[in-house]
Amino acid sequence: xxxxxxxxxxxxxxxxxxxxxxxxxxxxxxxxxxxxxxxxxxxxxxxxxxxxxxxxxxxxxxxxxxxxxxxxxxxxxxxxxxxxxxxxxxxxxxxxxxxxxxxxxxxxxxxxxxxxxxxxxxxxxxxxxxxxxxxxxxxxxxxxxxxxxxxxxxxxxxxxxxxxxxxxxxxxxxxxxxxxxxxxxxxxxxxxxxxxxxxxxxxxxxxxxxxxxxxxxxxxxxxxxxxxxxxxxxxxxxxxxxxxxxxxxxxxxxxxxxxxxxxxxxxxxxxxxxxxxxxxxxxxxxxxxxxxxxxxxxxxxxxxxxxxxxxxxxxxxxxxxxxxxxxxxxxxxxxxxxxxxxxxxxxxxxxxxxxxxxxxxxxxxxxxxxxxxxxxxxxxxxxxxxxxxxxxxxxxxxxxxxxxxxxxxxxxxxxxxxxxxxxxxxxxxxxxxxxxxxxxxxxxxxxxxxxxxxxxxxxxxxxxxxxxxxxxxxxxxxxxxxxxxxxxxxxxxx
Numbered sequence: 001x002x003x004x005x006x007x008x009x010x011x012x013x014x015x016x017x018x019x020x021x022x023x024x025x026x027x028x029x030x031x032x033x034x035x036x037x038x039x040x041x042x043x044x045x046x047x048x049x050x051x052x053x054x055x056x057x058x059x060x061x062x063x064x065x066x067x068x069x070x071x072x073x074x075x076x077x078x079x080x081x082x083x084x085x086x087x088x089x090x091x092x093x094x095x096x097x098x099x100x101x102x103x104x105x106x107x108x109x110x111x112x113x114x115x116x117x118x119x120x121x122x123x124x125x126x127x128x129x130x131x132x133x134x135x136x137x138x139x140x141x142x143x144x145x146x147x148x149x150x151x152x153x154x155x156x157x158x159x160x161x162x163x164x165x166x167x168x169x170x171x172x173x174x175x176x177x178x179x180x181x182x183x184x185x186x187x188x189x190x191x192x193x194x195x196x197x198x199x200x201x202x203x204x205x206x207x208x209x210x211x212x213x214x215x216x217x218x219x220x221x222x223x224x225x226x227x228x229x230x231x232x233x234x235x236x237x238x239x240x241x242x243x244x245x246x247x248x249x250x251x252x253x254x255x256x257x258x259x260x261x262x263x264x265x266x267x268x269x270x271x272x273x274x275x276x277x278x279x280x281x282x283x284x285x286x287x288x289x290x291x292x293x294x295x296x297x298x299x300x301x302x303x304x305x306x307x308x309x310x311x312x313x314x315x316x317x318x319x320x321x322x323x324x325x326x327x328x329x330x331x332x333x334x335x336x337x338x339x340x341x342x343x344x345x346x347x348x349x350x351x352x353x354x355x356x357x358x359x360x361x362x363x364x365x366x367x368x369x370x371x372x373x374x375x376x377x378x379x380x381x382x383x384x385x386x387x388x389x390x391x392x393x394x395x396x397x398x399x400x401x402x403x404x405x406x407x408x409x410x411x412x413x414x415x416x417x418x419x420x421x422x423x424x425x426x427x428x429x430x431x432x433x434x435x436x437x438x439x440x441x442x443x444x445x446x447x448x449x450x451x452x453x454x455x456x457x458x459x460x461x462x463x464x465x466x467x468x469x470x471x472x473x474x475x476x477x478x479x480x481x482x483x484x485x486x487x488x489x490x491x492x493x494x
Contacts, residue, residue, distance in 0.1 A: 002074035005447040007439035012265040017058035019066035028066025030058035042105035045098040070233035074452040077239030077442030079246035080164040085139040100139040107138035108356040128286030137189030161212040177224035182291035183245040220449040239445025244268040250441030252460035263409035267307035270299040282392035283352040302351035302389030306344035310378040320371035328414035331376035341488040342377040357494035383424040384485040408437040423473035433464035
C-alpha cells in the first residue's frame with residue numbers, strides 16, 4: 001500500500017503543496033506566491049498561468065523535500081480558493097482571459113439589476129446564496145459578455161468554465177477530465193443544493209450555456225489520473241473541496257453544531273447543520289459542507305472578505321510592518337486608552353451586511369495614533385467581524401450547547417489575536433496542533449477514497465488540540481468595544 005498523499009492548497013495569494021504520511025504528519029511542503037492584478041477599482045484578477053505554474057512548482061518542491069517519488073503517492077487532493085472564475089479553450093487549454101477573483105466587485109451593477117427585478121429570492125431558495133458579486137455566476141456572465149467572441153464560442157461548445165479546482169483537474173489530467181465537486185459547485189449561483197444539479201432556471205437568468213459547465217462529483221471521488229509527464233508518474237486525483245469546506249473536514253467538524261473559522265486572506269466561518277438545510281434569516285449562506293457517498297451534509301456560512309488581507313495592507317500598503325508576524329507584538333504594545341476602529345471594507349462588506357459598495361475607513365484616531373494602534377485596529381477588526389457572524393449563527397442555529405470555535409489559517413498563530421477573539425466572542429477558541437487543516441482535509445478525502453487513510457470516526461478521534469483560549473474580558477468592556485465597532489460599521493454602510 002502506498003503511504004503518502006499529496007495535497008494541493010491553491011489559495012488567493014499563493015499555492016502550496018504538502019506531502020502527508022499515513023499518520024497525517026507533514027513530510028514535505030512547497031509554496032509559491034503569485035501576482036495580484038488590480039486593473040480598476042474593485043477589480044481583482046489572476047493570470048491563470050501563474051496559478052498553474054505556482055501549483056506545479058509547489059508540488060515538485062514538496063515531493064523533493066519529502067524525498068518521496070511521485071510513484072509512491074497514493075492519491076492527490078485539491079483544495080482551492082472558491083468562486084474565482086476561469087474560462088478556457090477546450091482544445092488548447094488556454095484561458096481566454098485572466099481569472100476573475102472571488103474578491104472582485106465588477107458585477108455589482110448587474111447584481112443590483114437582478115435584485116431590482118426580484119430574482120434574489122429564487123437564487124437564495126435554490127442555491128442558499130445571496131445575489132452578490134462574490135459568487136461565480138455573475139463573473140462568468142461578465143466574461144461571456146465582455147471577452148470578444150466568448151459567448152458565441154461558448155454556445156458552440158468550444159469553451160469550458162471552471163473554478164480553480166476544475167482548471168487544475170483539467171491541466172493535471174491533460175484535458176481528459178472536466179469536473180468539480182459539490183462544494184465548489186454550490187458557490188457558483190448556478191447549482192441547486194437541494195436537487196444536486198445545475199439549475200436551468202438560474203442558468204437562463206444569468207445567460208450561461210449549460211454546455212460550459214463541468215460534471216459535479218462527490219468530494220471523495222474519481223477525478224481522473226494525472227498525466228505521467230507532469231509530476232513523474234500517473235497519480236489518481238481522488239479528493240476535491242473548496243478551501244473552507246476542506247478546512248471544515250480537516251478540523252473534523254463532522255457533527256451538527258460543530259463550527260470552524262479559517263483566517264486567511266478573508267475569514268470564513270462554517271457551522272455543520274447535518275442533513276438539514278437551515279434557511280438563514282440573518283443573511284448568512286446555506287451551503288454544502290461536503291458530499292460523501294452521494295449523501296449531502298449542509299452548513300451555515302458567514303464570509304468576511306478581509307481578515308489576513310488587513311495585515312497585508314499594514315505591510316504592503318502602509319509599510320508599518322515588515323512581516324505579518326510583527327503585527328501581534330505591535331498590537332499588544334498599543335496605547336490601551338485609544339479606541340481606534342478599522343472597518344476593512346476594502347472590497348465591500350460580507351456577512352451579515354452584504355454591502356458591495358461599502359469602503360474601508362478608520363475611526364477614532366488622534367494625534368497620538370501611530371503604527372501600534374493601527375496594527376491593533378486591524379487585528380481587532382477580525383474579531384469584531386467574527387462576533388457579527390457568531391451572533392447571526394446563534395440566531396439561525398439555536399442550540400443549548402456551548403459554542404466552541406475551531407480555528408485555523410495564518411492569523412491563528414498570534415496568541416494575542418486569538419485571545420482577543422475569545423474575549424469578543426465570549427466563547428472558547430480551540431487552536432489545533434495541525435494548522436494546515438485545509439490541506440489535511442483534502443488529504444483525508446483522497447487518502448480515505450483509495451483506502452490509505454482511516455475512516456471518518458478514526459480521523460476525528462485523532463484531532464489534537466494545541467491550545468484553548470478562554471474569555472478573560474469583562475462583560476462591560478466587551479459591550480463597550482462592540483458598541484464602538486457597530487457604530488463604525490454603520491458609518492461605512494452605503
